[in-house]
Amino acid sequence: MSENSNGARENSMTVTELRQKFLDFFKEKGHIIIPSASLLPENDPTVLFTTAGMHPLVPYLLGHEHPLGNRLASAQKCVRTDDIEDVGDNRHLTFFEMLGNWSLGDYFKPETVAWSYEFLTSKDWLAIDPAKLFISVFEGDEDAPQDEETAQIWQSKFEMDGFAAEIGVPGRDKPAVGKKGARIYAYPKKNNWWGPAGQTGPCGPDTEMFFDTGLKHDAAFGKVCHPNCDCGRFVEIWNDVFMEYEKTADGKILPLKQKNVDTGMGLERMAAMLQGRSNVFETEVFQGIFSALSVLSGKIYGYGSDITDRSFRIIADHLRAAVFIIGDERGVAPSNTGQGYIVRRLIRRAAREALRLGIKEPITQIIAQVVIGEFGVHYRELETNRGRISKEMSQEEEKFAKTLEKGLKEFEAMSRDKLISGKEAFDLFQTYGFPLELTEELIGERGGNLDVAGFDEEFKKHQELSRTASSGAFKGGLADHSIETTKLHTATHLLHRALKNVLGEEVRQKGSNINPDRLRFDFTAPEKMTPEQIAAVEDMVNDVIRRDLPVHCEEMTPEEAKQRGASAYFEEKYGDRVSVYFIGDETEPFSVEICGGPHVARTGELGSFKILKEEAVSAGVRRIKAVVGGDEGQG
Ligand code: SER
Numbered sequence: 001m002s003e004n005s006n007g008a009r010e011n012s013m014t015v016t017e018l019r020q021k022f023l024d025f026f027k028e029k030g031h032i033i034i035p036s037a038s039l040l041p042e043n044d045p046t047v048l049f050t051t052a053g054m055h056p057l058v059p060y061l062l063g064h065e066h067p068l069g070n071r072l073a074s075a076q077k078c079v080r081t082d083d084i085e086d087v088g089d090n091r092h093l094t095f096f097e098m099l100g101n102w103s104l105g106d107y108f109k110p111e112t113v114a115w116s117y118e119f120l121t122s123k124d125w126l127a128i129d130p131a132k133l134f135i136s137v138f139e140g141d142e143d144a145p146q147d148e149e150t151a152q153i154w155q156s157k158f159e160m161d162g163f164a165a166e167i168g169v170p171g172r173d174k175p176a177v178g179k180k181g182a183r184i185y186a187y188p189k190k191n192n193w194w195g196p197a198g199q200t201g202p203c204g205p206d207t208e209m210f211f212d213t214g215l216k217h218d219a220a221f222g223k224v225c226h227p228n229c230d231c232g233r234f235v236e237i238w239n240d241v242f243m244e245y246e247k248t249a250d251g252k253i254l255p256l257k258q259k260n261v262d263t264g265m266g267l268e269r270m271a272a273m274l275q276g277r278s279n280v281f282e283t284e285v286f287q288g289i290f291s292a293l294s295v296l297s298g299k300i301y302g303y304g305s306d307i308t309d310r311s312f313r314i315i316a317d318h319l320r321a322a323v324f325i326i327g328d329e330r331g332v333a334p335s336n337t338g339q340g341y342i343v344r345r346l347i348r349r350a351a352r353e354a355l356r357l358g359i360k361e362p363i364t365q366i367i368a369q370v371v372i373g374e375f376g377v378h379y380r381e382l383e384t385n386r387g388r389i390s391k392e393m394s395q396e397e398e399k400f401a402k403t404l405e406k407g408l409k410e411f412e413a414m415s416r417d418k419l420i421s422g423k424e425a426f427d428l429f430q431t432y433g434f435p436l437e438l439t440e441e442l443i444g445e446r447g448g449n450l451d452v453a454g455f456d457e458e459f460k461k462h463q464e465l466s467r468t469a470s471s472g473a474f475k476g477g478l479a480d481h482s483i484e485t486t487k488l489h490t491a492t493h494l495l496h497r498a499l500k501n502v503l504g505e506e507v508r509q510k511g512s513n514i515n516p517d518r519l520r521f522d523f524t525a526p527e528k529m530t531p532e533q534i535a536a537v538e539d540m541v542n543d544v545i546r547r548d549l550p551v552h553c554e555e556m557t558p559e560e561a562k563q564r565g566a567s568a569y570f571e572e573k574y575g576d577r578v579s580v581y582f583i584g585d586e587t588e589p590f591s592v593e594i595c596g597g598p599h600v601a602r603t604g605e606l607g608s609f610k611i612l613k614e615e616a617v618s619a620g621v622r623r624i625k626a627v628v629g630g631d632e633g634q635g
Helices: 015-028 054-063 111-123 148-160 267-274 286-299 306-326 339-354 366-374 380-384 387-418 422-432 436-445 452-466 471-504 532-544 558-563
Strands: 071-081 095-103 133-138 166-168 182-187 200-213 236-248 252-264 509-515 518-524 552-554 578-584 591-594 609-618 621-628
Touching: 015 071, 015 095, 015 111, 015 267, 054 071, 054 095, 054 200, 054 252, 054 267, 071 306, 095 111, 095 236, 095 267, 095 306, 095 609, 111 148, 111 236, 111 252, 133 148, 148 182, 148 200, 236 267, 236 380, 252 267, 286 306, 286 339, 286 380, 306 366, 306 387, 339 366, 339 387, 339 436, 366 380, 366 387, 387 422, 387 436, 422 436, 422 452, 452 471, 452 509, 452 609, 471 509, 471 518, 471 532, 471 578, 471 591, 471 609, 471 621, 532 609, 552 558, 558 578, 558 591
Parallel strands: 133 182, 166 182
Antiparallel strands: 071 095, 095 252, 133 200, 200 236, 236 252, 509 518, 518 621, 552 578, 578 591, 609 621
16 A cells, blocks of 8 residues: 555545445444435434434434334435525535434443444555544533543554554644544533534534645644634544434423434545545546536546636535435425525536636536435435436426526526525526526525525515415415524624624624525634633623523614614715614613624524524634524534
8 A cells, every 4th residue: 555645554445335334344343234315304303404414213212112222324416505505615514414423322432432443544454544534522511521532442453553542632732643642632511522413402512533634734723723623634534423312392402212323424534534535526426527527518526726616616506405405305396485496506506607717508317317326226216216206307497598698688687786685586596597606606605695584584574475275284384484694694783793802893794695494694803712712702692592681673874883883884874874783771871783683683583593603604704604593503
């Protein structure tokens, strides 16, 4: 074996081979291999798609007996849509496969860690050099103690191979080089606790495995690198969760009847590491799609054009996901609600990227055949549903092409003032089938803005008008959308204020985007926020929510608004009179902001507030993703 660019031993293992190896390994360890469950969860109205291997197993993790026994393993189809607009960079996928093994009250920490280590490092399996592996464990808090046991088991494994595997403090102790130095690091809940998948359910401390890509540490992310550093040197490859707790509806963490194990390994990401690739799009699974796109566009992936590469990645990811969702055993067709709306968005975003690549003819048929060819052997349902997949995808593409042409003309006229009102966005949605996100993206490219809350208001109005005609699905789908986005809109104001309070008045909003699942807020800050700062912001917002402060709106001139301390999105142009939203009491409001609304009446309606992610967007600009209502998110 020779060293490749990642410093991993040369290893040409394909995604298909890796999937099979994982299942073979756990079969050998007494596990029953269960087939992937549907991508569209049954009996779970709280999520649109299956987001993790453990998802279909929740009842069994809670103590129901599984008919196939208490040792299970699978390769599970998953879709995560929180990051849909981030696809195009080289890290995010909407559809992916998760490999996992489970103990339902059977084995616990010693076997779990031993098998993870064996599978990763043994010459018979993945043969990764232990020098490339780094580990994180839970540091302990009021809900569960520090996981010293797991750290010790890891140490003994590494020691058997001659590695000291010392415990390091993140940000203080440099990662080990060779056989000596820090290899195991402890982190708080934010990093080393998983679940529940929804608001309640099984959860627990976890231990994560990281692959050292050998990239040089980027000092912009902190003085000393460590496994959870954002610089990109370490890539998380496997997560072993010790699911021995349950989160209850009142927010308590209680011990479960049985101690479970739930592990998850992202198949594409692991394959990329083994192949010495820097990202999932360079593994062989996407090359067939890229070749087809090259023939269609006359352009080549990876030849220096970031714009071309981005379009290739978006098309490949989105159409692969669409094939799997439509071709699922419980598959859905593109539509305007729920899961169907996601499929519509995926196909239309891909179709738009094809235009950007200069492709004039339809592409979905061709790409769908490539995807089915690649995955149909393992996922037989794709073969079975080949006809339906082709028909639905090309119909959607055709519909989109027709309306797009007309809609784009309308859009150009509407966007002259760089502002798309809620009504205009709704007209584009209703008449031309423009997904809201597409309009947002188009106006964003022109440096303009879109009134998302106004769109929701229009949507609600329209829905009231057509209530008699509307189906239950319609109500359940996008009606909640507007309530959720209104809450997130208010949460955005609270977050903006709290950031200024914690980081300083110089914090400036750089952008904001809300979808029913989460808010996204971009702001200026010279460096990454510390965990303490993140906790302080979160606490401050939750405190305002707990105090159930009133929200009210007044109209005034922009001058007056400024005098009364209003924050504004400084890149926006304002008219003679503006609406100003006050949160809190008249004399000393917590937040004052120029804004079109709508907002909730009292902050208590938000329930609770949680920051899911804090990351860099560009130099000096940070991004926060957050949710309300006690959602823990997944990841
Ligand atoms: N549920 C955990 C995850 O999704 C481990 O499988 O990462």
